[in-house]
Amino acid sequence: MIKLKTYRFKLLLASLIIFVSFNQLAAQSPYYYQLKIYHFKTTSQEAAIDAYLKGAYSPALHRAGIKEIGVFKPIVADTADRLIYVFIPFKRLTDVDKLNEQLKNDKLYLSTATSYINADYKAAPYNRIESILLKAFSVMPVPAIPRLNSPKTERVYELRSYEAATEQLSLNKIGMFNDAEVAIFTKLNFNAVFYGQVIAGSKMPNLMYLTTFNNKADRDQHWKEFGPEYKKIKDLPQYQNNVSKNITLFLYPTDYSDY
Numbered sequence: 322m323i324k325l326k327t328y329r330f331k332l333l334l335a336s337l338i339i340f341v342s343f344n345q346l347a348a349q350s351p352y353y354y355q356l357k358i359y360h361f362k363t364t365s366q367e368a369a370i371d372a373y374l375k376g377a378y379s380p381a382l383h384r385a386g387i388k389e390i391g392v393f394k395p396i397v398a399d400t401a402d403r404l405i406y407v408f409i410p411f412k413r414l415t416d417v418d419k420l421n422e423q424l425k426n427d428k429l430y431l432s433t434a435t436s437y438i439n440a441d442y443k444a445a446p447y448n449r450i451e452s453i454l455l456k457a458f459s460v461m462p463v464p465a466i467p468r469l470n471s472p473k474t475e476r477v478y479e480l481r482s483y484e485a486a487t488e489q490l491s492l493n494k495i496g497m498f499n500d501a502e503v504a505i506f507t508k509l510n511f512n513a514v515f516y517g518q519v520i521a522g523s524k525m526p527n528l529m530y531l532t533t534f535n536n537k538a539d540r541d542q543h544w545k546e547f548g549p550e551y552k553k554i555k556d557l558p559q560y561q562n563n564v565s566k567n568i569t570l571f572l573y574p575t576d577y578s579d580y
Contacts, residue, residue, distance in 0.1 A: 351462035357407040358451040369446035377434035391580035393572035455517030467512040471535035484566040491526035494563035
């Protein structure tokens with residue numbers, strides 16, 4: 322009986338801590354996130370993009386007041402369309418346009434990025450750049466640095482996109498995250514970097530989020546623990562048919578990524 326009371330007290334205390342943390346976060350204005358995706362084919366293009374992001378772009382964003390920039394690559398690369406993902410958090414939507422102006426006036430950036438900026442059309446460092454703009458969920462309005470202890474080369478970052486049949490159903494799924502799912506992820510230490518509603522992108526209506534793990538075994542164990550918790554809410558009538566397609570990508574952070 323004593324053990325049962327102790328367990329109930331610990332569960333109540335954990336729930337209270339999560340509740341207080343969520344309410345403190347909810348008082349903050351939601352961030353906006355840009356996810357830039359570089360599409361390329363060759364090793365030389367990859368080297369050029371890495372050199373630009375590491376030596377010019379990321380330092381320039383740091384000087385512009387953006388403290389952390391995430392740069393990720395697929396664990397299993399598609400040889401036909403290779404990708405590099407760049408995650409940029411903004412405190413305000415207007416900061417997206419403001420950054421472009423800051424880069425134009427950053428002399429150090431312009432000098433270190435010369436080969437990238439002035440690349441010949443026959444030797445472009447990429448094939449195309451895709452851009453996705455997101456607004457942070459109210460339950461987690463700011464991004465978080467994952468608390469992992471494994472080498473970056475072993476880490477598994479799981480980027481998910483949940484598409485919905487209609488805008489209203491997508492908002493319903495976002496409500497499900499705000500009301501219940503994020504609490505489960507937090508309780509089980511999924512180390513989420515962000516949760517966001519896509520407000521400009523090619524797969525709308527959809528939401529995206531990024532969770533992180535020390536390695537593949539750690540990732541699999543977390544999702545195993547997630548199942549029983551999620552089962553408690555997934556069949557609730559108010560949350561039915563709110564996902565029509567789930568796209569899951571496994572990434573790892575580059576050695577110069579801040580996340």
